[in-house]
Amino acid sequence: xxxxxxxxxxxxxxxxxxxxxxxxxxxxxxxxxxxxxxxxxxxxxxxxxxxxxxxxxxxxxxxxxxxxxxxxxxxxxxxxxxxxxxxxxxxxxxxxxxxxxxxxxxxxxxxxxxxxxxxxxxxxxxxxxxxxxxxxxxxxxxxxxxxxxxxxxxxxxxxxxxxxxxxxxxxxxxxxxxxxxxxxxxxxxxxxxxxxxxxxxxxxxxxxx
Numbered sequence: 001x002x003x004x005x006x007x008x009x010x011x012x013x014x015x016x017x018x019x020x021x022x023x024x025x026x027x028x029x030x031x032x033x034x035x036x037x038x039x040x041x042x043x044x045x046x047x048x049x050x051x052x053x054x055x056x057x058x059x060x061x062x063x064x065x066x067x068x069x070x071x072x073x074x075x076x077x078x079x080x081x082x083x084x085x086x087x088x089x090x091x092x093x094x095x096x097x098x099x100x101x102x103x104x105x106x107x108x109x110x111x112x113x114x115x116x117x118x119x120x121x122x123x124x125x126x127x128x129x130x131x132x133x134x135x136x137x138x139x140x141x142x143x144x145x146x147x148x149x150x151x152x153x154x155x156x157x158x159x160x161x162x163x164x165x166x167x168x169x170x171x172x173x174x175x176x177x178x179x180x181x182x183x184x185x186x187x188x189x190x191x192x193x194x195x196x197x198x199x200x201x202x203x204x205x206x207x208x209x
Contacts, residue, residue: 005116038083044109058154099144111143118169129168131204141173162196165204
């Protein structure tokens with residue numbers, strides 16, 4: 001689940017949208033894309049040395065430090081299975097716990113998105129459902145990052161689905177309200193609602209097969 005998302009906003013639009021928290025200009029030009037899959041670049045935001053958020057590209061699929069290759073524990077291309085972390089177990093699971101705790105070389109981030117997809121229906125006739133947050137062109141998902149040999153890698157954190165979209169899938173990205181971004185990044189979990197949003201926040205619509 002949550003294996004396809006995207007950011008359909010140019011860098012200047014993102015600067016304006018997240019300007020209240022000081023996202024700085026990217027080192028490399030950001031080209032908006034409709035869809036990203038595990039192994040592609042996603043856009044994440046982390047605090048810089050001045051405490052302001054900076055948007056950066058990251059490979060979607062967090063690589064833990066004990067892997068011998070970015071493609072898997074033995075170079076066997078298993079990194080894609082690490083693109084999502086369950087909020088219920090991330091703090092204690094070996095793959096995620098360093099990033100959850102903010103240990104050297106790993107930490108928390110925001111994954112920026114404008115939408116994500118799930119598929120529902122019987123095998124052979126599944127339909128794509130596109131999810132977004134009405135009234136907000138972009139939103140931030142709780143994320144975890146790890147630096148692997150100078151390559152920034154990241155994962156989305158997921159939670160149980162909100163009641164009104166559970167018909168499509170029982171899980172969803174953990175969307176964070178701007179008021180708790182700083183608390184999430186600082187590891188202040190008691191101030192962050194680590195669960196689904198209220199009914200009506202997310203909209204899901206079938207867009208085709």
